[in-house]
Each structure stands twice: as C-alpha cells, then as structure tokens.
Amino acid sequence: MSYRRGDVVERALVVLDERGLDGLSMRRLAADLGVQPGALYHHVASRDALLALVADELLARGRRASEVVTWDAELRLAAAELRAAMLACRDGAALVARVHALGLGARGPEQRMADALRRAGAEDDLARVGARSVMHYVFGHTADEQLQRAEARPAEGRPDGAPAEPSSGDFHLGLTLLLDGLAARLP
Structure with missing residues (x-):
C-alpha cells in the first residue's frame, strides 16, 4: 500500500498518543x-x-477562527489554543516544545503573539521576548500538567500532602500575571 505524507503524520499522531514521545520512532x-x-x-x-510535521498538525487542529481586536485578548486566545492543542495528545507539550526549541516548526503561535504585541506598539525586542516568554510559560505549565496527569492516582489514593493536579485557573492566573507585566511595558 502506498502512503502519502499526510497518512504518515496521521498515524504518527496515533502512535504518539498511544506510546508517548519516547515510543514514537521511525521503526x-x-x-x-x-x-x-x-x-x-x-x-x-x-x-x-517527522516530529516537526506532527507538532504543526497538532497545532493546526487546535487553531480556531477568530477576530480578536485587543493585543491581550489575542495573546490569551493564542496561549489557550496552544495549551489545548498540546493537552489533546499524550506528550503534546514535550513534542511541541522540542520542535520549537530545535527551530523545526511550531512557530505559528509565537509569531501570532509577537505580531499582536507589535500592533499594540511594542518594539521588536519586546514583541520577540514577550511572545517567547508567553510560549515558554505555556510549554512549562502544560508539560507539568501532562506529567501530573500521567502520574495521577485516584484522589482517594493520593497520600496526604501530594500536590493536586494543576487547574485551568492556575494557568489563566499565571498568564494574566505575564500579560500584566507586558502591558506595563507597552506605550
């Protein structure tokens, strides 16, 4: 049977979800x-x-059509979409962060964030560093969330003092803190 690139990427997403990033090999x-x-x-x-193609497909599936007018609403939406896309697949955060760090793909959300900051009046350096900071926050928070979910035991079996799963509220509060800091630097 002959496969197209799209078929290969589609199957790679299934293998990633079943076996995790370490289990996704060419073999x-x-x-x-x-x-x-x-x-x-x-x-x-x-x-x-292959990982770059898989990460880009994962992010494309998480993208929603929108018309956002304010820079902070655009960043908030881009961060939420990125988080949701990475949470949709086992080890999604590790995959997207790796591909992004290697410069192989997964650049869409960061570019979108930097563009929104530039439209708000940010100089190129602030737009670049601000977007990268938000990306790293989303990567870190989501990777932590996935790791905790993977290792979670039933709540009744959790030993006293064990950390609870991070909540969506934690994510949004942290994002608000970052956006407040960026807002203070905008003209």
Whole structure:
C-alpha cells in the first residue's frame, strides 16, 4: 500500500498518543504502517522532521477562527489554543516544545503573539521576548500538567500532602500575571 505524507503524520499522531514521545520512532511508525523503515524517508528526512510535521498538525487542529481586536485578548486566545492543542495528545507539550526549541516548526503561535504585541506598539525586542516568554510559560505549565496527569492516582489514593493536579485557573492566573507585566511595558 502506498502512503502519502499526510497518512504518515496521521498515524504518527496515533502512535504518539498511544506510546508517548519516547515510543514514537521511525521503526515503530513503519511497523504500524506495515512498511520498511526506509520507506518513511520518502516522506520525511528524519525523526526530527517527522516530529516537526506532527507538532504543526497538532497545532493546526487546535487553531480556531477568530477576530480578536485587543493585543491581550489575542495573546490569551493564542496561549489557550496552544495549551489545548498540546493537552489533546499524550506528550503534546514535550513534542511541541522540542520542535520549537530545535527551530523545526511550531512557530505559528509565537509569531501570532509577537505580531499582536507589535500592533499594540511594542518594539521588536519586546514583541520577540514577550511572545517567547508567553510560549515558554505555556510549554512549562502544560508539560507539568501532562506529567501530573500521567502520574495521577485516584484522589482517594493520593497520600496526604501530594500536590493536586494543576487547574485551568492556575494557568489563566499565571498568564494574566505575564500579560500584566507586558502591558506595563507597552506605550
């Protein structure tokens, strides 16, 4: 059977969700598709290139059409969409953060945030650093949330003093603190 790049990415998302980032290898994916590992290299140059395609697809699925007028509402929406997209798949935060750090993909949300800050009057440095700071906050918070969910035991079995799962409220409060700091620096 012949596969297209989209088929490979789609199956990679399934493997990621079933086995996690460490379990998503070219060999595993090829076995799931019923092809030799070398056949995948017709579609992607490397595992990192595959991860970039998977991360971009994950983010595209999380994007909603919107018309936001204020810079802070745009950043809030972009951060919430990024978080939701990463939470939609096992190890989604680790995947997107890795691809982003390697400069291979997952740049859409950061660019969107920087553009919103520039429209609000931010100089290029503030727009760049502000957007990157929000991205790192979302990556860190979401990765922590996924890790805690993966290791969570039933509430009644949780030992006294064990931290509870982070809440959506925690995420939004932290984001508000960041946006307040950015607002103080805008003209």
